[in-house]
Amino acid sequence: xxxxxxxxxxxxxxxxxxxxxxxxxxxxxxxxxxxxxxxxxxxxxxxxxxxxxxxxxxxxxxxxxxxxxxxxxxxxxxxxxxxxxxxxxxxxxxxxxxxxxxxxxxxxxxxxxxxxxxxxxxxxxxxxxxxxxxxxxxxxxxxxxxxxxxxxxxxxxxxxxxxxxxxxxxxxxxxxxxxxxxxxxxxxxxxxxxxxxxxxxxxxxxxxxxxxxxxxxxxxxxxxxxxxxxxxxxxxxxxxxxxxxxxxxxxxxxxxxxxxxxxxxxxxxxxxxxxxxxxxxxxxxxxxxxxxxxxxxxxxxxxxxxxxxxxxxxxxxxxxxxxx
Numbered sequence: 001x002x003x004x005x006x007x008x009x010x011x012x013x014x015x016x017x018x019x020x021x022x023x024x025x026x027x028x029x030x031x032x033x034x035x036x037x038x039x040x041x042x043x044x045x046x047x048x049x050x051x052x053x054x055x056x057x058x059x060x061x062x063x064x065x066x067x068x069x070x071x072x073x074x075x076x077x078x079x080x081x082x083x084x085x086x087x088x089x090x091x092x093x094x095x096x097x098x099x100x101x102x103x104x105x106x107x108x109x110x111x112x113x114x115x116x117x118x119x120x121x122x123x124x125x126x127x128x129x130x131x132x133x134x135x136x137x138x139x140x141x142x143x144x145x146x147x148x149x150x151x152x153x154x155x156x157x158x159x160x161x162x163x164x165x166x167x168x169x170x171x172x173x174x175x176x177x178x179x180x181x182x183x184x185x186x187x188x189x190x191x192x193x194x195x196x197x198x199x200x201x202x203x204x205x206x207x208x209x210x211x212x213x214x215x216x217x218x219x220x221x222x223x224x225x226x227x228x229x230x231x232x233x234x235x236x237x238x239x240x241x242x243x244x245x246x247x248x249x250x251x252x253x254x255x256x257x258x259x260x261x262x263x264x265x266x267x268x269x270x271x272x273x274x275x276x277x278x279x280x281x282x283x284x285x286x287x288x289x290x291x292x293x294x295x296x297x298x299x300x301x302x303x304x305x306x307x308x309x310x311x312x313x314x315x316x317x318x319x320x321x322x323x324x
Contacts, residue, residue, distance in 0.1 A: 016098045025157040031088040033293035036146035040289035044282035048205030050078030054127035092116040105164040111156040140195035154300035162309035186234040193227040261298035
């Protein structure tokens with residue numbers, strides 16, 4: 001009953017064009033990636049407990065309070081990051097309203113509803129992170145959830161860009177599509193290892209002497225080697241995928257996404273090497289998190305491009321070259 005009333009209310013809104021839907025989807029993607037970057041800023045500036053309670057910033061106040069125990073700059077950084085959650089929520093709400101009003105197909109609706117749902121989950125994880133005093137595994141979970149949201153937002157954009165009245169079309173043979181999925185799994189392993197490096201590294205998110213943040217008690221060099229070897233494996237899979245896709249004559253869109261992704265991964269590897277030999281400067285940590293979001297979006301875009309939805313009457317893909 002309530003949902004039907006909600007749908008009737010949505011029907012009173014202006015009909016969004018496809019261009020508007022795309023712009024909103026881009027805003028969703030940028031906001032999801034952006035909040036992961038600002039989260040890194042919070043961590044490297046030791047502002048993780050700038051607002052020591054959740055959902056309030058201080059007991060009895062949702063906004064910062066002038067107290068000597070918490071420097072004003074830390075409060076400002078953490079509170080700004082919390083405010084960005086409202087922008088993420090707004091973008092998520094707009095994309096849901098847009099696709100419902102435009103009567104988009106079920107797959108688009110599902111991915112659109114995942115945006116506000118994921119935002120709620122992220123807010124809860126953030127609350128747990130604060131209430132547990134920035135335990136390393138909560139911080140790691142927070143970042144990994146952000147990367148998952150970046151992946152979903154990228155696929156959402158791809159599906160919004162496809163026609164609802166089209167037919168599903170494969171752009172590569174099944175083994176290469178499976179290999180693309182495996183690269184996604186490899187990327188997940190790289191991201192997990194990266195969060196472990198952070199958990200054992202120098203940027204704990206807070207520098208309070210009376211309440212030191214619990215760190216992962218594993219030698220950081222060992223974790224760095226694990227992270228780097230997994231990245232090498234991920235890159236090797238991408239290179240193999242590139243040879244395969246070029247061999248079967250992939251579309252220009254697929255080739256472009258692949259080449260951009262390879263450039264992103266190589267850049268990310270270079271940043272990691274510089275970090276290691278310069279004692280992990282704060283600025284490079286933020287840049288590295290942004291690069292992780294970019295690599296995640298790039299991998300998701302490539303994966304989505306290998307099975308698209310084409311308008312009826314569009315040139316068909318040769319099934320002999322691209323078997324379903």
